Amino acid sequence: MTLLSSILAFNKKFVEDKAYEAYATSKNPEMKAVILTCMDTRLQELSHKALGLKNGDVKVVKNAGATITHPYGATMKSLLVGIYALGAEEIIIMGHKDCGMCQIDADKVINTMTQRGIKQETMDTLDHAGYNVKQFISGFNDVNENVYHNVDMVYNHPLFDKSVPVHGLVIEPHTGELELLVDGYDKVIKK
Ligand SMILES: [Zn+2]
Secondary structure, three states, rough: OOHHHHHHHHHHHHHHHHHHHHHHOOOOOOEEEEEEEEEOOOOHHHHHHOOOOOOOEEEEEOOOOOOOOOOHHHHHHHHHHHHHHHOOEEEEEEEOOOOOOOOOOHHHHHHHHHHOOHHHHHHHHHHHHOOOOOOOOOOOOOOHHHHHHHHHHHOOOOOOEEEEEEEEEEEEEOOOOOOEEOHHHHHOOOO
16 A cells, blocks of 8 residues: 555545544634744654644644744735635744754755756756855754744745744754744834
8 A cells, every 4th residue: 555545445434433533723823923933843743742832722833843934925825815814913934943944964965866867967057047056955963053044034024014923943853842042022122
């Protein structure tokens, strides 16, 4: 059985058994917040449990490293849409200790790409077009610094409403313990 067929088989039964009823909620976040966090597998359920969140409480945006790589990319767009269209009133940027994007070896990743058939010529073409592959793959050196940087990036975005608090947290991926880096309530400009 392939991964996909086992997912589809489980899903059929899930729907038939009406197991979805336990997760009934609306599309607007009950706790009126958007969380940007990492796609790390250890955080999948742990982060929700450790923060006391249940299905429907928050909008969750996930990517590798909980990072905004471009001010007009999909991650920033999701945060803005969360605020302006989906009823969120606060943003939480939550990095985590032992993140795979911290000091990721970009050369090693590029090497793996090459081994899997991506041609140097393709990388060169991208480079000439302004998309340096090494830069594109690279992560960050320090989790805390990355959270601070992303909080600033959101808060200083030209389209961001500065009355919205942006909090910065770091979670420990084994215990779920949170460390507060930025209390967004301190910074907001009240209207
Ligand atoms: Zn991570």
